[in-house]
Amino acid sequence: MKTIRTHCNGCFGQRDHEVLHREIVERYEEFAPGDFEHRRDEYILVKCCGCQSVALLHDMTSMPFSEWAHNRYPPEETRQRPERIFSLPLERDVNSLLNEIYTALPSHLYRLVVMGIRSLLERIMIHKNGDCGTFRENLRSFLDMNFISKSDFDLLVKAFEVGHAATHRGYDPSREEALLLLDIAEHIMECVYANAERAERLNQHSLPPRQKAERTKGKLNPNDKT
């Protein structure tokens, strides 16, 4: 079995992959009288020896232009999907938006990522607190209802500004900015959904009733004459 080592989105790291199929396509095109471009495309279908995920690797070279490209399908994920967040009781559209954000991320579509995060936060606020009109009013209401802290509020105002600039002013955010906003969004989701879930689970436990008699024992009991 022939193997190559490459990134696996399933295992999220470098893993040995079995080569299922390899195809090389070469062609020559005359771009000037007597001068030819030699383009070579190599496709390798691989399967992870660990988790069995399948991916297609594509390498292209072009001479004499010295052009080259390396593609991979599906694109290499550089940030692992947070299963913890996805397993929370998210509304259908919130789950779908988060999924789309993680799909755009490995393709470096950071403008879409940032716009998606803004929509995601807006949907969460509307689900939990109704629609108050604008993003900022929704945010203020979210703070008033104690879904978020004042420091979360300040973070979200900044996130809103980046999202607004990307949506309306053609701003092209960096990868670092996109990841930072995603951190903020996931932190908010953790606060809003996970804490509600924890409180629910705690409520399901039946605690033993407090023993009133025990309170009167000891030196604090004024009737205790020791």
Ligand SMILES: [Zn+2]
């Ligand atoms: Zn794998």
